[in-house]
Amino acid sequence: MSEQNNPQIEPQLDENQIIALRREKLHNIRKERNAYPNDFKRDSFAADLHTQYGEISKEELDPQGIPVKVAGRMMLKRQMGKASFATIQDVTGQIQLYLNNKGVSQEVLDDFNHWDLGDIVGAEGTLFKTNHGELTVRVSDIRLLSKSLRPLPDKHKGLSDQETKYRQRYVDLIANEESRNTFIKRSQIIQSVRNFMVNEHYLEVETPMMHPIPGGATAKPFVTHHNALDIPLYLRIAPELYLKRLVVGGLERVFEINRSFRNEGMSVRHNPEFTMIEFYEAFSDYERMMQMAEDIIRNASHAVNGTAKISYNGKEVDLESPFERLTILGAIKKYNPHYTDEQLNDEEWLKKEIVKHGESLPPSPGIGSLQLALFEGCAEGKLWNPTFIIDYPVEVSPLARASDSKPGLTERFELFVVGRELANGYSELNDPEDQAERFKAQVAQKDAGDDEAMHYDADYIRAMEFGLPPTGGCGIGIDRLVMLLTDSQTIRDVILFPQMRPE
DSSP states (O other): OGGGTTTTTTTGGHHHHHHHHHHHHHHHHHHHHHHOOOOOOOOOHHHHHHHHHHSSSSHHHHHHHGGEEEEEEEEEEETTEEEEEEEEEEETTEEEEEEETTTTTTHHHHHHHHHOTTEEEEEEEEEOOOOOOOOEEEEEEEEEEOOOOOOOOTTTTOOOOOHHHHHHHHHHHHHHHHHHHHHHHHHHHHHHHHHHHHHTTEEEEOOOOOOSOOOSSSSSOOOOEETTTTTTEOOOOOOOHHHHHHHHHTOOOEEEEEEEEOOOOOOSSSOEEEEEEEEEEEEEHHHHHHHHHHHHHHHHHHHHHHHEEETTTTTTEESSSOOEEEEEEHHHHHHHOOOHHHHHHHHHHHHHHHHTTTTTOOSSSSSHHHHHHHHHHHHHGOSOOOEEEOOGGGGOOOOOOSSSSSSBSSSSHHHHTTEEEEEEEEBOOOOHHHHHHHHHHHHHHHHOOOOOOOOOOOHHHHHHHHHOSSEEEEEEEEHHHHHHTTTSGGGGGGGSSOOOOOO
16 A cells, blocks of 8 residues: 555655655566556546536446546545545546456556555546446556656645745646646636737737847846857847837737846746737827737636636726726826825925835936826725826836827826736837937936936837837736736746746
8 A cells, every 4th residue: 555545654754755665666666667658548638538428327328338548647546445446637637547356457456556646647448437426437457657756745735835836836736726727727818818919910920038238128137148249148128129120120010928037026026037928010009009908808818717807816806897097197196185286296295205105216307207106106006907007207118109299298008907017008109319319318327327227229220210100019917917817916826937046
């Protein structure tokens, strides 16, 4: 009997002793046969069998003798006299196996009784239902395909330690159905986004991940070195400037689901490498981009949850209704009605109020930057249902088109849901001389000590000088979208292998 199923042995063995016992079993197997065979051919998955035969009665199913070959990891095992039951788990779910000495030889049964939870097995047999109505495979042949040398987490407690979940995601996926479902949903969300973009006649493209100049966002990059060229390179912080080069080239609707890298702090919302989608459409503007972002998110929610009215952290989020739109000042005043217009346009008052809310003073000068910092301190976290914050100041939007009717502002939006930013977009700046001046202003800020300010990208200016049509662009954080649609409270729960300190 395996050590997991013997209550007199298991509590007395630590993990090292269990591993030693399993290695001894593996050593004995190697003496007799190939311990890791690769010739078993599965023809059925657990979920498919339950879907196809789960509703058929025992009396109807048993006489059919439907043959199946299943394979998976052994999660449960129990012996009842001369019969044994096991539950195996594949990528789709679990199914029960039944063995007795009428179906398999005594030698096979003896081997099986020495196998352990976590072992990967392949079984052949016919379907039937137990007296309790559970769909089961009556085994005629079973083989050990891969020996598990380490014990699984306790079946009742599961894997509960958060750090172990992140460091040993492979164990988390074995032990926790909720984690498996989260990452299956992540894949479905990304696929729904991709399908939506293709249906909107966008072309999926790939742009460089190593840049000679970091650009497309205000962020601190990771730096590496290319030996053959003997030049520094930067892991991309955003694909924006390359995607807009493609719009210049005549690819009028492009998108990229990309990995980007920012050498900044980590939090429940931030990981140094992350996934986002960026898309650009010629002859478009930020109004069209807001509608695209809204439709993408709503469509993804329907794809994985069957509804756009979801629950997050126990509270409803309405993704079905039209998303609200507010200016920065409108949002501040909505949640802080005691603020006056005079105060919100007083630089010294703003600075004191920003500090009072625990925010740092912005490196960029200007009333707009101060208003934005105050918004982040007193209003951003209160935006629960999806809200577009629109018309950002020029000084914090170096790539966005200036508004024709609102001096000092740009045609830019950020989308907030459950108190966190989810998307950023704007009518793209397509005046090369204006862009060159804004790059110069960013360089001046960098020289003054702002590590996140942009470099001057001469090749991008050259591309713009060939003519960038009026264009709308948007980026949506895929990791944060998955957090929202799977009710996950930290970004580490939706990234398979989040960045962590070495053990």
